[in-house]
Amino acid sequence: MIAKLTIRNLRANSGRFAMTTFGVVLAVSFVVSAFVLGDGLRRTFGDLTTDIVAGTDLEVRPLDEFGIIGSLDDDDVAAVLAVDGVVDAVGFVEAPENSVRPITPAGEEIPGAGPPQLAFSWSDAPGFSPFTLIEGEAPELGEFVIDFGSADRHGFEIGDAYTVLTGTGRHELTLSGLTRFGSDNQTLGATLMAMNANETDALFGTMGFDSIAVALTDSARADIDSAAALVGGALTDVEVLTQATIEEETAAEFNTQIDIIQSILLGFAGVSLLVSIFIIGNTFAIVLAQRTREMGLLRLVGADANQLRRGAMGEAGAIGLLASAIGIPGGIGVAAGLTALFDALGLTFPDYDIVIATRTILVALAVGVGVTLISAWWPTRNAARVPALAALRTGAAGRSETSRTRTIVAIALAAIGAACVAVGIAGGGSTTAMITMLAIGAIAIFGAVTAISPRLVGPIASAFGLVFERLGMPGRLAIRNARRQAGRTATTAAALMIGLAVVSMALVVGESVKTELGSALDESVMADYLLTDQVADAGFPTSVVEELEADPALGAVTGFRNSQMQVDDEVVDVTAASFDALPTLFDLDISEGGFGDPTSSAIVSRSLADEDSVAIGDVFAATLNNGATVDLAVSGIFDEDSLIAEDWLVDVAVYNTAGVVASETWIAFSAAAGADATAVAAAIDRIEERYPQGELETASEFQERMEGLIDQILSVLNALVALAVVIALIGIANTLALSVSERTREIGLARAVGMSRRGVRRMIRYESAVIAAFGAVLGVAMGIGFGWLMVEALPASFADALAIPSGQIITLVVIASVAGLLAALLPARRAGRMNVLDAIAS
């Protein structure tokens, strides 16, 4: 019977629930698309991995340990070949990602921000190389090959010469052939090149091979571990990996990338779910409230609370099931759409199989049904408590105990939140620990605000009242309505509140980071130009600094060579600059000591000095990355850590003496005093011409670009939040539509005593605007609060003081309120169209 009632109720309320399910459908779709895409890509890549490593039985690599500069050469290959059971061995080297970039026939670089550009040493040993030559010849000296997909895309022709930019400069290379990668050239949009193995060091700036691929005899392969030990024994400082391990490793690499795509989609799903919980909960509360008399009647004729609850939960379950059923094909659609989108963006997505795993279906159902049940739990619980007498009385509602529970919950959560925040800020732990603590605190506070928000409707609505009371009777009624059902107003607004809290937090943090960046650059950069490597992350050859120093039009020059060294058994980041040029180019705010002897001193950051109690005069025995040791005396402490992220700063002399090889990560220089402007311009042109991978900027251009990057990160976040806001607005529209039908008589009465259709419409629209503005104000207030906490948690070099982008925040509130007006369009029209007689008679 209860089941029958459940079905009938679903049918009777189908329109009301349709909108509600939207958020769940969306969430389920994202979950499904994440899995479908991930599973499909994994299968495709799994096949590919098998292809690639098929012929390699063992792989030899230099040991990846601090103090060992690993490199393998032809002698090593020969040594491996001499091992018993080895059939063949070939050395391979790969250039740093994006460090080798061809200029296309159109005269342009392939954009560096897209899929990577990779270059390898060519080997045609069959079975070892993932490349198969499909046209032309293998590369001789001065030649290269490229995968046929990239050649098609950019118009490379065999026999033509092209400029290829590498870490060592510009090279003219002739295209000798086209290759296929794996069995069907699934490159995920990457550009794959290979050069003659005898000139890779000169082209890539590498030293010898990264790895040696080894093929074994069948008998040696049968005892792979002994074979590996034998090969390992022939060389020093190497590790030997078996095919199975390489395959796992390659798969793991692919998986991390697939996991990123998957996590983004799951993030979207999470936001949709979170917001949906509020909307579904609200719809249930309203629909069940409208059925109060019916519930009372059921109680009267003997239904117990459990039966009523089961019935209502059954409705929720059915809705969840339906949403999942729509969401599963929807997810496949989303996956297809994303693939198309990536393709349109030039990121050729591999053709992946559509894999619908049982796990995907189960998770989709669990998410769809689970979230609906969770959302419906509270309203259902309340509804099942309806007394039998409710059937006999019309105005039998209102339970004060609920609001008392809410208050208690709110206070408890606020206390937990405050405690976490206090511990997080005062605890002085690491940034991660701090942010974790603050995140827990923020969630607790968010819960507290959600619980207490019905209480806030009154005061905030009164404030809005100052505006709305001027809008005549419709405005006044709108405010009253919003206040009358404070709980509903608050829950409806909560969905919007979440979205806006996240956006405004991001805006506040972004603005604070930008402000800090701006002030750091303003105060401490005296250099005229900064040269940074925006493409390869491989930096510049050290010869660049020498060339710049030699240029008469230029003055002080310093590079920053980032590397690592070991101090007190700990591997730390270190950078080497010119102590000579540094003081005229930057003000590092050296608060204690100063520059010392270039060959044996170091300057350390304030944070290192404070945290590890390093003091001026302390001497550390440092092991550099090539194993050389040097005693470094701390001669100064610098406070300006926005520019130099490393804790240790030494002079280039330290590297040069010890023979440390490191490229210039970035370079700063100024024009020579009194230099001729045209001479400087010519010098600049030469640099830009010679190092197109570099971005040459003035300090303010650098600042603008960094701000642009921050904005870019924010805009990705905003896309996520826009989704939440859209769902929230649908929630507002749904709630209003429900409350219009609930208030049919009331609206009819208002019309009967002379309110115009327009007045009715305006009343509903204003009410919506009040709800939206309420959500926006609370959301923004919380967002600013959370933003402040984040700024406190972040190291001062990122963000020091809270900066509020008030213009953007005000725009946000206005947009949300206007969107609220739009959300009310349909419900308002419906209310306006209501027939007065019908409304009163119903």
Added chain:
Amino acid sequence: MNLSLQNSTIPTLDATAQIAASARSATKVYGDGDTRVTALDHVDVAFEASRFTAIMGPSGSGKSTLMHCMAGLDRLSEGSVFIGSTDITATSEKELTTLRRERLGFIFQAFNLIPTLSAVENITLPSDLAGNRVESAWLEHVVATVGLADRIDHRPNELSGGQQQRVAVARALAGRPELIFADEPTGNLDSRTGAEILEFMRQAVREFGQSIVMVTHDPVAASYADRVVFLADGRVVDELIDPTPDNVLDRMRNLGD
């Protein structure tokens, strides 16, 4: 408070009759301070089994309150209520639910039916909720008695007000409860349709031995009962055995004084 008056108004009962429900010193107070209302003031009353009893009195005299309290829908401030020999004054909400489901039936002036269920589904609703089946011969008999055989699959909104009340009567009868409470069951109906419903109720008492307690304002409706109990200001002030419209009207007029 005049104790002697209360003693003098204890209704006389047929000593041999079984008691379907009774109240002892039932008192119900609503609100506090300025808004304090004593809806029932030490009411002692008993309703015999297999009898049709009417409760009458001016508006606000406590009729509905008495009925709600006796049916376990609302709790007394003081005193006790018995269904048969069971004291329900302090029973749990859960037990009251079972009690309603198994031993009581209800008919109201309006909103008796679940709009999404058909007539027959509404009739069998209490048994279905209890997990019992209504014996089909009995169901047919009840449905035939109230004259609904051809309307059985219609939804409430497809039935007239009179037909809806008949469905409500059939539902109350279908589970053969010990006692049916009816609050102005004919209040919304024209006199002819009302007479039909009242006739069914009387028939149920005569033929099936059903016990019914009905609240009404209408002397004609009250005359269908075996006995009328009069309430005024939350107290039982009078009663009448084998009422006729005329003598009920007479007593009513006297109550006003």
